Amino acid sequence: MDIQQRNEEILKWFNHFHTHAEISWQEFNTTKTLASFFEAQGISHYTFDDVTGVIAEIGEGEEVIAVRADIDALWQEVDGVMQANHSCGHDANISMVLGAMLELRDMPLQKRIRFIFQPAEETGGGALAMVERGVMQDVTHLFGVHLRPQDELPLGKIAPAIYHGAGAFLQGTIKGADAHGARPHQGQNAIDVLVAIHMLTKTIYLNPAETYSVKVTKMVADGGSVNIIPGAAQFSLDVRAQKNEVLDQLIAKLEHGLQSIQAQYEIDMAWDWDDITPGAEVAEEALQLAATAITETFGEEVLAPAIVTPGSDDFHFYTIKCPHVKAAMIAIGANLTPGLHHPQMTFDHHALFDGATAVAATLRKAVTIKQLETVN
Numbered sequence: 001m002d003i004q005q006r007n008e009e010i011l012k013w014f015n016h017f018h019t020h021a022e023i024s025w026q027e028f029n030t031t032k033t034l035a036s037f038f039e040a041q042g043i044s045h046y047t048f049d050d051v052t053g054v055i056a057e058i059g060e061g062e063e064v065i066a067v068r069a070d071i072d073a074l075w076q077e078v079d080g081v082m083q084a085n086h087s088c089g090h091d092a093n094i095s096m097v098l099g100a101m102l103e104l105r106d107m108p109l110q111k112r113i114r115f116i117f118q119p120a121e122e123t124g125g126g127a128l129a130m131v132e133r134g135v136m137q138d139v140t141h142l143f144g145v146h147l148r149p150q151d152e153l154p155l156g157k158i159a160p161a162i163y164h165g166a167g168a169f170l171q172g173t174i175k176g177a178d179a180h181g182a183r184p185h186q187g188q189n190a191i192d193v194l195v196a197i198h199m200l201t202k203t204i205y206l207n208p209a210e211t212y213s214v215k216v217t218k219m220v221a222d223g224g225s226v227n228i229i230p231g232a233a234q235f236s237l238d239v240r241a242q243k244n245e246v247l248d249q250l251i252a253k254l255e256h257g258l259q260s261i262q263a264q265y266e267i268d269m270a271w272d273w274d275d276i277t278p279g280a281e282v283a284e285e286a287l288q289l290a291a292t293a294i295t296e297t298f299g300e301e302v303l304a305p306a307i308v309t310p311g312s313d314d315f316h317f318y319t320i321k322c323p324h325v326k327a328a329m330i331a332i333g334a335n336l337t338p339g340l341h342h343p344q345m346t347f348d349h350h351a352l353f354d355g356a357t358a359v360a361a362t363l364r365k366a367v368t369i370k371q372l373e374t375v376n
Helices: 003-019 028-041 090-104 126-132 190-201 244-265 284-298 314-321 350-368
Strands: 044-047 054-059 064-070 074-078 081-085 112-118 139-149 162-164 166-175 212-220 232-241 268-277 307-309 326-336
Touching: 003 028, 003 090, 003 350, 028 044, 028 054, 028 090, 028 112, 054 090, 064 090, 064 314, 064 350, 090 112, 090 139, 090 350, 112 126, 126 314, 139 284, 139 314, 139 350, 162 326, 166 190, 166 244, 190 212, 190 232, 190 244, 212 244, 232 244, 244 268, 268 314, 284 326, 284 350, 314 326, 326 350
Parallel strands: 064 112, 064 139, 139 326, 162 307
Antiparallel strands: 044 054, 054 112, 074 081, 166 232, 166 268, 212 232
């Protein structure tokens, strides 16, 4: 397949997955579409009985080089309509990795290349589900790929790694008591509690040399009428830090603060950390493999320094759970605006072709290295 045909295929896939976005753990048609393609192409692959996602392999040998593409979309309002939306660019990630597979599938490979099409990155549980199902067996190196927003990387630049921050996301409920607007002493105003929680997030101080943030991202309280003081409410928190240990400090302070608020207002309050995503654990060897591949393929003028970003990605669970694996995520400049997770996110589609080429070159470079240590 020549480069023009490959690029046409990449665009076709991108348009399909962009149009048929599916949210976390519900990527049923995405899984079926990928599996059907691999079946038609005679590419070894398998799916799971209990979760979405597809694993495909090419090449031969005992050692495995892996690459991961996340396949889920966000649920958000777009032009006044709530819908699944690929505003984080996972449709692009799928297409770039498929393009790399097309480029490599007919080459002689002395190792296997495993393509992990992973569900549920946005909820933070997809990578863990894949690890639990054994997809990292025999893997020595793991790579990912992601488009970057314009303020991080412009079109025509590619970075060999992304140093994501750590993130934690809390969902909570408040159960007080409704009251008549004229008799506030007879109730327990959930809005007062929400305000206290908001103030808590503004009074957490850590070492100012560290990068971190805590903010309320949802407050819902409605008594049903303007003269009813609501007793029940829901809230959520988004907590970020560049380092995993700093995130742990933030969580500890929030736990103590929420318990104090609960006691102060004498209400029932429950909360759950439904997603904690670790910060990046980038292996220098994987970073250098990607950097060398980018330089040899595109030239030194294309190679950019590794990206440091406050965003998080569950990709890094793979190295937390499998510390022997050397991993890095490649960053693709795309003139992406207004930003990731914006409902109107857009980018220059030429970045898809750069990304597929960069991934293929990195995987090809990784296949040629000798593994000096036995992987258990």
